[in-house]
Amino acid sequence: MTEVLPESKSDGTYGGALLEVDNLHVEFHTRAGVAKAVNGVTYSVNAGETLAVLGESGSGKSVTAQTIMGILDMPPGKIASGEIRFRGTDLLKLPEEERRKVRGEGIAMIFQDALSALNPVFPVGWQIAEMFRMHRGMSRADAKKKAIELMDRVRIPAAKERVSDYPHQFSGGMRQRIMIAMAIALDPEVLIADEPTTALDVTVQAQIMELLAELQRESNMGLILITHDLGVVADVADKIAVMYGGRIVENASVHDLYRSPAHPYAKGLLESIPRVDLKGQELYAIKGMPPNLLDMPTGCAFHPRCPYRQEKCVTDVPPLHTISGTRGSACHFWREVLDGDAQ
Amino acid sequence: MSEPTATQDLVQGVPEPSAAAPASSGKPRSLWHDTWDILKHRKIFWISFVLLIVFLVMAAFPSLFTSKNPEYATLARSMEPPSSDAWFGFDLQGRDVFARTIYGARTSIIVGVLATVGTVLLGGVVGVIAAYRGRWLDSLLSRIGEIFLGVPYVLGAIIILGSVAPVQANPGKTLIMTVVIIVLAVLGWPVLARIARSAVIQAKHQDYVQAARALGAGPFRIIFKHLLPNSLAPILVYATITIGSYIGAEATLSLLGIGLRTPVISWGIAIADHTRYIRTGAHAMLFPAAFLSLCVLTFVMLGEAVRDALDPKLR
Amino acid sequence: MGRYAIRRLLQLIPVLLGTTFLINYMVWQLPGDPFAARCGQRPCPDAYINAMRAEFGLDQPILVQYWHFLKNLLTGDLGVNFNNVSVASQLGESWPITVRLGLMAVVIEAVIGITAGVLSGLKRGGFLDNVITISTLILLSLPVFVTGFLLQWLFGVQLDLIKPTVSPEAPFGELIVPAFVLASLNLAFTARLTRTSIIENRRSDYVRTAIAKGMTNRRVVGVHLLRNSLIPALTFIGTEVGSLMSGAIITEGIYNINGIGGLLWRAVNDHDFTIVVPIASLLVLVYLLANLLVDLLYGVLDPRIRYE
Amino acid sequence: GGGGSSSGGSGGTNPRAADGTVYIRGCEPQTGFVPGNINEVCGGTINQFVFDQLIKYNSDTAAPELSQAESIESPDNKVWTIKLKPGLKWSDGSPVTAKNYVDAWNYTAYSPNAQNGGWWFGGVEGYSDVATEDPDGPDGPKEAPKPKTDKMSGLEVIDDLTFKVTLTAPEAVFRTKLGYTTFSALPEAFFKDPKSFAQNPVTNGAFKFVKWDHNSQIVVDANPDYAGTEKPKVKKIVYKMYKDDDAAYADLVSNNLDFTELIPPSALAGDKWKSDLGDRAIEGQQGVIQTVTFPLYDKEFGGNADFRKAVSMAIDRKTITDKIFNKGRVPLDGWISPLVDGYKTPGACGELCAYDPAKAKEYLAKAKAAGYTPPKEFPIWYNGDAAHKEWVDATANSINQAFGPDAGVTFVGKAVPTFAEFRDIITSHKMKGLFRTGWQMDYPHIENFLNPLFKTGAGSNDGLFSDKELDAKLREADTATDPADSIAKYQEAEAMLTKEMNAIPLWSFGLQAGTSKWVTGVKVTPFGVLDPLSIAIKEA
Amino acid sequence: MATPSEVVLEVRDLVKHFPLTQGILYKRQVGAIKAVDGISFDLHRGETLGIVGESGCGKSTLAKLLMALERPTSGKVVVNGKDITTAKGSELKHMRRNIQMVMQDPYTSLNPRMTVGDIVGEPFEIHSGVVPKDGRRKRVQELLEVVGLNPDHINRYPHQFSGGQRQRIGIARGLALQPEIIICDEPVSALDVSIQAQVMNLLDGLQKEFNLAYIFIAHDLSVVRHISDRVGVMYLGKMVEIGTDNQIYDRPSHPYTQALLSAVPVPDPEGREQRERIILQGDPPSPANPPSGCRFRTRCWKAQDICAEQEPLLEIRAKSGDHPSACHFAEASDVVHVS
Numbered sequence A: 001m002t003e004v005l006p007e008s009k010s011d012g013t014y015g016g017a018l019l020e021v022d023n024l025h026v027e028f029h030t031r032a033g034v035a036k037a038v039n040g041v042t043y044s045v046n047a048g049e050t051l052a053v054l055g056e057s058g059s060g061k062s063v064t065a066q067t068i069m070g071i072l073d074m075p076p077g078k079i080a081s082g083e084i085r086f087r088g089t090d091l092l093k094l095p096e097e098e099r100r101k102v103r104g105e106g107i108a109m110i111f112q113d114a115l116s117a118l119n120p121v122f123p124v125g126w127q128i129a130e131m132f133r134m135h136r137g138m139s140r141a142d143a144k145k146k147a148i149e150l151m152d153r154v155r156i157p158a159a160k161e162r163v164s165d166y167p168h169q170f171s172g173g174m175r176q177r178i179m180i181a182m183a184i185a186l187d188p189e190v191l192i193a194d195e196p197t198t199a200l201d202v203t204v205q206a207q208i209m210e211l212l213a214e215l216q217r218e219s220n221m222g223l224i225l226i227t228h229d230l231g232v233v234a235d236v237a238d239k240i241a242v243m244y245g246g247r248i249v250e251n252a253s254v255h256d257l258y259r260s261p262a263h264p265y266a267k268g269l270l271e272s273i274p275r276v277d278l279k280g281q282e283l284y285a286i287k288g289m290p291p292n293l294l295d296m297p298t299g300c301a302f303h304p305r306c307p308y309r310q311e312k313c314v315t316d317v318p319p320l321h322t323i324s325g326t327r328g329s330a331c332h333f334w335r336e337v338l339d340g341d342a343q
Numbered sequence B: 001m002s003e004p005t006a007t008q009d010l011v012q013g014v015p016e017p018s019a020a021a022p023a024s025s026g027k028p029r030s031l032w033h034d035t036w037d038i039l040k041h042r043k044i045f046w047i048s049f050v051l052l053i054v055f056l057v058m059a060a061f062p063s064l065f066t067s068k069n070p071e072y073a074t075l076a077r078s079m080e081p082p083s084s085d086a087w088f089g090f091d092l093q094g095r096d097v098f099a100r101t102i103y104g105a106r107t108s109i110i111v112g113v114l115a116t117v118g119t120v121l122l123g124g125v126v127g128v129i130a131a132y133r134g135r136w137l138d139s140l141l142s143r144i145g146e147i148f149l150g151v152p153y154v155l156g157a158i159i160i161l162g163s164v165a166p167v168q169a170n171p172g173k174t175l176i177m178t179v180v181i182i183v184l185a186v187l188g189w190p191v192l193a194r195i196a197r198s199a200v201i202q203a204k205h206q207d208y209v210q211a212a213r214a215l216g217a218g219p220f221r222i223i224f225k226h227l228l229p230n231s232l233a234p235i236l237v238y239a240t241i242t243i244g245s246y247i248g249a250e251a252t253l254s255l256l257g258i259g260l261r262t263p264v265i266s267w268g269i270a271i272a273d274h275t276r277y278i279r280t281g282a283h284a285m286l287f288p289a290a291f292l293s294l295c296v297l298t299f300v301m302l303g304e305a306v307r308d309a310l311d312p313k314l315r
Numbered sequence C: 001m002g003r004y005a006i007r008r009l010l011q012l013i014p015v016l017l018g019t020t021f022l023i024n025y026m027v028w029q030l031p032g033d034p035f036a037a038r039c040g041q042r043p044c045p046d047a048y049i050n051a052m053r054a055e056f057g058l059d060q061p062i063l064v065q066y067w068h069f070l071k072n073l074l075t076g077d078l079g080v081n082f083n084n085v086s087v088a089s090q091l092g093e094s095w096p097i098t099v100r101l102g103l104m105a106v107v108i109e110a111v112i113g114i115t116a117g118v119l120s121g122l123k124r125g126g127f128l129d130n131v132i133t134i135s136t137l138i139l140l141s142l143p144v145f146v147t148g149f150l151l152q153w154l155f156g157v158q159l160d161l162i163k164p165t166v167s168p169e170a171p172f173g174e175l176i177v178p179a180f181v182l183a184s185l186n187l188a189f190t191a192r193l194t195r196t197s198i199i200e201n202r203r204s205d206y207v208r209t210a211i212a213k214g215m216t217n218r219r220v221v222g223v224h225l226l227r228n229s230l231i232p233a234l235t236f237i238g239t240e241v242g243s244l245m246s247g248a249i250i251t252e253g254i255y256n257i258n259g260i261g262g263l264l265w266r267a268v269n270d271h272d273f274t275i276v277v278p279i280a281s282l283l284v285l286v287y288l289l290a291n292l293l294v295d296l297l298y299g300v301l302d303p304r305i306r307y308e
Numbered sequence D: 001g002g003g004g005s006s007s008g009g010s011g012g013t014n015p016r017a018a019d020g021t022v023y024i025r026g027c028e029p030q031t032g033f034v035p036g037n038i039n040e041v042c043g044g045t046i047n048q049f050v051f052d053q054l055i056k057y058n059s060d061t062a063a064p065e066l067s068q069a070e071s072i073e074s075p076d077n078k079v080w081t082i083k084l085k086p087g088l089k090w091s092d093g094s095p096v097t098a099k100n101y102v103d104a105w106n107y108t109a110y111s112p113n114a115q116n117g118g119w120w121f122g123g124v125e126g127y128s129d130v131a132t133e134d135p136d137g138p139d140g141p142k143e144a145p146k147p148k149t150d151k152m153s154g155l156e157v158i159d160d161l162t163f164k165v166t167l168t169a170p171e172a173v174f175r176t177k178l179g180y181t182t183f184s185a186l187p188e189a190f191f192k193d194p195k196s197f198a199q200n201p202v203t204n205g206a207f208k209f210v211k212w213d214h215n216s217q218i219v220v221d222a223n224p225d226y227a228g229t230e231k232p233k234v235k236k237i238v239y240k241m242y243k244d245d246d247a248a249y250a251d252l253v254s255n256n257l258d259f260t261e262l263i264p265p266s267a268l269a270g271d272k273w274k275s276d277l278g279d280r281a282i283e284g285q286q287g288v289i290q291t292v293t294f295p296l297y298d299k300e301f302g303g304n305a306d307f308r309k310a311v312s313m314a315i316d317r318k319t320i321t322d323k324i325f326n327k328g329r330v331p332l333d334g335w336i337s338p339l340v341d342g343y344k345t346p347g348a349c350g351e352l353c354a355y356d357p358a359k360a361k362e363y364l365a366k367a368k369a370a371g372y373t374p375p376k377e378f379p380i381w382y383n384g385d386a387a388h389k390e391w392v393d394a395t396a397n398s399i400n401q402a403f404g405p406d407a408g409v410t411f412v413g414k415a416v417p418t419f420a421e422f423r424d425i426i427t428s429h430k431m432k433g434l435f436r437t438g439w440q441m442d443y444p445h446i447e448n449f450l451n452p453l454f455k456t457g458a459g460s461n462d463g464l465f466s467d468k469e470l471d472a473k474l475r476e477a478d479t480a481t482d483p484a485d486s487i488a489k490y491q492e493a494e495a496m497l498t499k500e501m502n503a504i505p506l507w508s509f510g511l512q513a514g515t516s517k518w519v520t521g522v523k524v525t526p527f528g529v530l531d532p533l534s535i536a537i538k539e540a
Numbered sequence E: 001m002a003t004p005s006e007v008v009l010e011v012r013d014l015v016k017h018f019p020l021t022q023g024i025l026y027k028r029q030v031g032a033i034k035a036v037d038g039i040s041f042d043l044h045r046g047e048t049l050g051i052v053g054e055s056g057c058g059k060s061t062l063a064k065l066l067m068a069l070e071r072p073t074s075g076k077v078v079v080n081g082k083d084i085t086t087a088k089g090s091e092l093k094h095m096r097r098n099i100q101m102v103m104q105d106p107y108t109s110l111n112p113r114m115t116v117g118d119i120v121g122e123p124f125e126i127h128s129g130v131v132p133k134d135g136r137r138k139r140v141q142e143l144l145e146v147v148g149l150n151p152d153h154i155n156r157y158p159h160q161f162s163g164g165q166r167q168r169i170g171i172a173r174g175l176a177l178q179p180e181i182i183i184c185d186e187p188v189s190a191l192d193v194s195i196q197a198q199v200m201n202l203l204d205g206l207q208k209e210f211n212l213a214y215i216f217i218a219h220d221l222s223v224v225r226h227i228s229d230r231v232g233v234m235y236l237g238k239m240v241e242i243g244t245d246n247q248i249y250d251r252p253s254h255p256y257t258q259a260l261l262s263a264v265p266v267p268d269p270e271g272r273e274q275r276e277r278i279i280l281q282g283d284p285p286s287p288a289n290p291p292s293g294c295r296f297r298t299r300c301w302k303a304q305d306i307c308a309e310q311e312p313l314l315e316i317r318a319k320s321g322d323h324p325s326a327c328h329f330a331e332a333s334d335v336v337h338v339s
C-alpha cells in the first residue's frame, strides 16, 4: 500500500475535514492490567475552526492528542483500533518517516507546561531554529534569523537579544509563547494546544489566547484546544467535544452546549462553576471520582455518578445519539437532560 | 451556627475505593511493610534473595557445603584440574578449590558488606548533614571529602594499613580484616556523601518538607521520616554496586600484598594468588571469580528490586 | 561563572594544603626505615644512612620538613629523590604518559559506558539491557589485574594484534588496550548511572516535544535526550579522573607503562617519599581541577545551574 | 620491542639486523653508576656491561680469570701486587692507571663519602683510619667522628700500571673477590663531578654508557676500542626496564624483547615456558640459595636446636621445588651453592635437610621435652613485593602437615608489604618468627657463603647467630695460605652449622632464561645475568 | 458571614527581602528580591480573607511568613496576641497548633513514601500531647471522614488518590491540631472544576462547623469571590487594593484589579465578541528591581509622571469608593458585566 501524503497544502483544495479522529481506541498495558484510556473517540476539525476538547482530568484528552501526534509511549500504550485521517490519509498507516514529516509541518502541538516541554539545556532560539534546520534544511544563520522573526511574531520583547537565552530565563507566559512560536514555525495546518494556559495567570492567559486567535485568523489553521477551563472554552471555541472516561459524551457548538447541555456530565460541569449569584451556597459538585480505567463501570461509564441513572445505564453503553446536525450526546436520556429534570 | 449536613453530604461524595488496592484497615502499615508486600511478588527479588541466602549460609556455615578442610594442602596434587573427587580441582598449594571457594565466601562477603555499610553510614551521615545544614558546613564537609578522594587510593590504603596494623605488630586475622574494611570505607565515603547530599538537597526543596516544618517537626523527624526515605534510591543503587567493587578491591589489595593475608581465606586472595597461573590451571582462579561475580550480581539485582519496590508509584 | 571559578580556585588552596600536609605527615609516619632496603641483602652502613638523613632533612621536625617542601614547591624545585635523580624530570617523563593513559581511559569509559547506558536505558528490561548489565558487572567484579593479564595474553601473545607492552614513548595506539583495562572498573558505574537517567528523562516532556517537532529518532535521542542525561555520568567520571591516574599502578605494571602509577608504587615500596609526596600532591591537584572542570561543565550542559 | 624497531611477531627478516640493537630485560638501578656504591642486581647487571674489573668470572665455570689485571700475585696472601694490562682506556680516552684503582678504593672506603661498598675494604691495612663507626647507631643524635685521613695506608701505587695492596691479615680469597663491582677503578673525570658521573659515567668495559632514561631504559653501545680478547657482537644493548616479570615475558614470547633471565612463575608452571619458547629457552644454575632463618635473639621464636632441626626435616623440599618451581630449583642439603669452589655432595646438612615427618615429630617432642614450648602461631615472614608467597605458604603447609594437627604450633606465611620494611625489621632485629633469607654470591667461593652470614657480628648474620668455635674455624680458613687447605677448613666450618641449625637451607636457584628468535649464542653467567659478549644477532 | 469579631491574626508592615549576594571571598549583599514589601491586614475569627495576584507577586512568601517558615526582614505577625516571627523552639511549636497551612500543590506536598495514615497522623506524633498514642489512629480516621475520605484508605499512598482527594488529605492534616487559622495557598489551583467544587464545599463546611478563619490564596478570581468575605489584591509584593468581595468585584478602583477582573474568562459564550478586555502589555517587572513609585505603572494605561515619583499608599481615596486602593488615580468602575 502506497499512501502518499496529499501534495502541498498551498492548493488548499482538500474537500473533507482537515483532521478526523475516527473511533480511536487506545489502551495502556500496565502491570495492574489493561487501562482503556481512549474508547472510541471521534472528532474532527476544519481549517480555521477551533475545536475545544473538554473533560475531567484523566478522561483521555491528552492521550488522544498524543496519538494524533504519534508521541504516545508505546509500550505501554497501544492503539487498539481506529483511524486518524489528516487530509484524508490515515496517519496510523503511514511509515514512520512519512509520519515524521507530518509532525511540525502538518500538525503541531503545544503542551501545558512549557518549562518542562522546552528542552532546558538548549537556547530557545536554537530550539525554534531546529525546526527550520531539520525540516527545511536551512543554514544555522538563516534558521536563527527565522527564529528571531517568529519570536517577534509571538511578541517576545527584544527577541534579537533573547534568542540565546535558555527557557528558565523566561517567565511562564513567555515560555508558552516560545512553545507557540515553535509550533507555528512551519505554518502547520492543525495546531493542537494541550492546556496551553493552565499554568498561567489570567492576565497572561488572556494574552496567549489573544495571540492564538490572531495567528489562527492569519493562517487559517485548525485549532484543537484541550482544556478544562470552561471560561476559556466559552471565549474561543467554535465547537466542543466533551470527553468522559475515554469517550466523547457530547458534541456541540459552543452556544448549544453552554445554553443547554445534553449530557449529564457536561451539565454537571457547567453547574460546578462558582457564580456570583450562588455565593454563600454550596457549589454543585459532581459526586464521586473519575472512573477507574482498569475497571470501567458497565454500561455508561458515568452512571455511578449520574443523577439521571436508570437500570439501562448500568447495562447498555449509550451510543452517540444525534440530536441535530452535528450535535450529539452519548446519553440514553439526553432528552431529559436537555429538559433539565433529573429523576 | 454550623450546618451539620455540610460534611455529611460530602461523605456521600466519597468515591468508591478503586480496585487497584484492596481496602484494608487492619494494622497500620509502614513503608517497609509495603515494600515487602511488593517484593513478595517479584521474581527477580526471589531469585536474588535465594542466591543471597545461599551465599549467607555459605558464609555462616561453610561446613554444610563441603566436608573438606580448606587449609589442608597436598602439594603433590598442586593445580590438578577438576575431577569427581574435587569438583573444582586443586590450587597451587594442593588445597581443594571447592572448599576454599566455599570458605572464602565469609571473608569476601563480610568485607564487601561491612565496608559498604561503613561507606553508607559515614557518607550518608556526612552527606545528609551537609545537605541539610548547607552553608559553610556544606562547604567544609565537601572540601574534607575532596581531601579523602584526592589521596591516591593505594597510597591511602598503604598508609592506613601501615600505621594502624603494622606488620611488626603481627596483627591477627580480625584486626587485618577490620582495617581493610576501614580502609575501604574511609577512602570510599566521599563519593557516597556526594550522592546522598544531592539526593537530600533535591528532596529538601519539596513541599512536603515545608509542610512537615509547618507542623513543627524537628530536624530529626524531617531527616529520618521525610528526607531519607526519599533519597534512598540512588544510595541503594550505588551501594549495591559498591559491594561488588569492594570485593574486587580487596583482591587488588591482596595482590599488592597490603590487603588480607594468608591464613584468611577469601575469593580475592584466591584470585590474586592464581591469576598468574591462568594458562596452566584456570580453574583455581575462575571458580572463585565466578562466585564473586555471581555474588555481585546478586547484590545488584537485589538492590534494583528493592529500589523498584520502594518507589511508591509502583504500588 | 568566572567569579565562581575564581572562588573555587581559591578554595582549592586550603584543600591542597590540607592534603599535602596529610600525605607528608602520614607518609613519613609509615613504619620502616626509608634507607633499610637500599643496600640489597646487607644492612646499610651507618655512614650512608646518616648522610642520607642529613641530605633529605629527615632529622628535622615534620613541620619544618613540610615548610621546606612548600617553599621548594613554590619555587618550582621538587628536589631529587634518594637516587639523586631530579624529581621534576622523572615527573616530566612519566606525567604526560599517565595523562595520556588517564584521558584515554576517561574517553573509553565515557564513550563505551555512556553508549551502553543509553542502549540499555532505551531498551530497559530487554535482552540488550540484560547483556549489558551482566557484562559490565562482570568487568566490575573482576579485579583489574585479571582483566589486564587476560587481555594482554589474548591480544598481545595469542592473537598478536597488539604489542604486549607499551614502548617508552607510549603512542596512542599502544595505549588503547591498557586504557580499556583501566576504564573497565568504572564502566559499570558509568553505564548504570547513564541508564538510570536515560530511563528518567526518556518520558520527559521535552523529549515528547522533540518528537512532536518532527525530529528524527536519532536526533531525539542523540541530541535532546543525551544532553540532559549526561550529568550524573559526568559527575562520576569527573571524580574518578584522579583515581584513574593514581589507580593505574596495576595496569601500568602489566603493560610496562612508564607512568605516574608505577613511579608512585615503586617509590612507596622503596620508601622514597621524596617522590611520593610531590606525586600525591600533583594527583590531588589534578583531582581537584578535574572536579572544578566538571562543575563548570555542568553549567555548559545545564544552563539552569547557576554559580554563586 | 622498544625504540624504533618494528614489532616482532612475524615476518622473515630480522629487524635487529638493521641497527644491531638488542633489547634485554632490566630494572631501575637504585643508585647511580658509581661502582663502589652499587650493591643490588638492577644496577649491578648493567654495571658489569660497562665496567671491567681486575678479574672476571668465566661465564660457564665461574672460575676467576684475569681481565684488566695482567697479574695478581702474593707470596703470603697478605701483600698483593697487582699489575694492569697496558693500553687499557677509559671511554673518554684517558688511560686506565694504577692510580685510578687506588683512588677509587680510597674513595669508596672513606666513610664520609657514604659508599655502600666501603666495608669491602675492611681487610685492607689502614681501613679503620678512613672509616669511623657511628658511636650510637644510625638513629643517634651524635655525628660520627671524622676519620683521621682519607687514604688507606695499605694501598700504594708503584707505577702507572702497578699497585700494591697490604692486608691486615692473610686472605685466601682476596684474588677471587677482585671481580666484584666494588673493586672497579674510577677515572679522573669521576672526582671532578661525582654526581653527574653517577648519571652518565665514563667507562672502561666492553660497552659504553649512552643514556639513562629513568624508569624506562638504559642504553649502552659497543665499545670499539675495547681491549678484551672477546669483543661485543652487537652494536647496542637497550636495557629495558620492566615493572612486572610477566610483562617482560609476554614481550619475550612475542619477540619484542630479546632476553630475560626472569621467567615468571606463571610460565614456569606446567613447563609452559618451554613450550612457549622451544629452543629459545635457556636452563642452568646460578649462585643463589634460599634459606629461612630463626631469630635467635627472640626467646619465643628462636626455638631450640631440636626444634629448628624438626622444622628442617618437616620441609618437603623436593615436592615444593617440583610443584611450586616446576623443578626450577634444586633442593639443598648444605649451605653452599653447587656452583662454587668448595661445594661437595652430599652436603653438610645431610639427613637434617631430608624430608622425614616421623623424625621431625621426634625432634619436636625432644624440643618440647627440653623445655621449649613453641607459640601457637609461628609465622614465616617474607616480603610481599616479590614472588615468595607461593613457596612460603607451601613450606608452612609442609611443616604443619609433617608435625600433624596436635603439634600445638601452626606455621603461617606472612608478608611484610615491602622489601624496605622487611629489611628494616630484620636489621632492627625485631623479627618474630622464621624469616626468608637468601644469598646471592658476590664471587664464586665457599667463603662468600659463610663469612658474611654466620660469623659473629657479620653484616648479614641476620639471626644474630654466634658460635665461638665456628668463628675460630673460619678465621683459620681465611688465613690459610694454601687454597685447597683453606677450602677444606671452610667445609669443616660449614659442617658445624648442623649443631645449631640456625638457618635452614632450602634450595639453590636454577636458571631459567629465554631469548627472542632474533638472537643467538646467548650465555648466562653463574650470577644469573646475561654475558653481554655472548649475545649475537642471527643472520637473516 | 463576616461577623466583626475577635482578631485572630494581625499582620503589620510585613517585609521579606531575599538578599542577592555576590562576592568571591566573602559575600556582599548587592540587592534584594522584594518578595513581600510592607503588607498589613487583620483576620477575624471565622472570617475568610482572599488574596489574589499574579504569579510571583509574593503570595506564597506571605503565606510562609505567616507560618513562620521564613523569617521576615521586618514587621510582625501576631497570632492570638503573640508574635510568631520571633517565636522559637517549643513556643513556636506550640503556636503552630493554632495556625496551619494547606499547600498549593497536592502532588508535591504529600510525602510519596508515607501512607495517608502517617501523613495525617504526623501532627499528633509531633505534638504528642494532643491525642494519646492509642487514640491516634481512630482520630486520623475521624479526620479522614470529616474531609470526606474513606477511613479505610488509611494505609494507601498519596499517589493512589486523585488530585481532589489528595488535597483533602492535605486539609485533614491541616485540621488535625484543630487550629483557629488555616492558610490555604492556592488549594484548588491544581484541580479541575468538578473536583474544585468538592474541595471548596468542604472548606466552606468546615469553616462553618469549626468557626475557622481562612487566608485563601488563589489567582482564580471567581473561586476567591465565592469563598471570601474580604479580598486583597497583590501586585509585586504590595497590597494594591483590599475590601469586601463586593467592593472589589463590583467596584474595583485600582487599574490592576480592573485588568485582572476583565481578563477572567467568563464561562458563557454569549456576547463574547462584544466583551471588552483590558489586555495588559508586557510582563511583570522583576521583584529584584521594581519600578519606582507605583509598581504597576510600567503596564498601566493611566500612568503619569507622578506615578513614577510617588508611591501611592493603600488608603481610601476620593474616587476609590468605600475601600482602600493604592493608586493615585483610583476610580471605581465595573469591568465585569456578565454573571
Ligand SMILES: Nc1ncnc2c1ncn2[C@@H]1O[C@H](COP(=O)(O)OP(=O)(O)OP(=O)(O)O)[C@@H](O)[C@H]1O
Pocket (backbone or CB within 6 Å): A028, A030, A035, A037, A055, A056, A057, A058, A059, A060, A061, A062, A063, A064, A073, A076, A077, A228, A293
Ligand atoms: N503511559 C501511561 N501508562 C499508563 N496509563 C496512562 C499513561 N498515560 C496516560 N495514562 C492514563 O490514561 C488516562 C488518560 O490520560 P490523559 O492524559 O489523556 O488525561 P487528560 O484528559 O489529558 O487529563 P488531564 O486533564 O489531567 O491532562 C489517564 O487515566 C492516565 O492514567
Ligand SMILES: Nc1ncnc2c1ncn2[C@@H]1O[C@H](COP(=O)(O)OP(=O)(O)OP(=O)(O)O)[C@@H](O)[C@H]1O
Pocket (backbone or CB within 6 Å): E018, E033, E034, E035, E053, E054, E055, E056, E057, E058, E059, E060, E061, E062, E219, E287
Ligand atoms: N527562597 C527564595 N529566595 C529568593 N527568592 C525567592 C525565594 N522564594 C521566593 N522568591 C521570589 O519571591 C517572589 C515571590 O514569590 P512567591 O512564591 O511568593 O510568589 P507567588 O505569588 O506565590 O507566585 P505563584 O502564584 O507562582 O505561586 C518571586 O519573584 C520569587 O522568585
Ligand SMILES: [Mg+2]
Pocket (backbone or CB within 6 Å): A061, A062, A063, A194
Ligand atoms: Mg492532559
Ligand SMILES: [Mg+2]
Pocket (backbone or CB within 6 Å): E059, E060, E061, E104, E185
Ligand atoms: Mg505560590
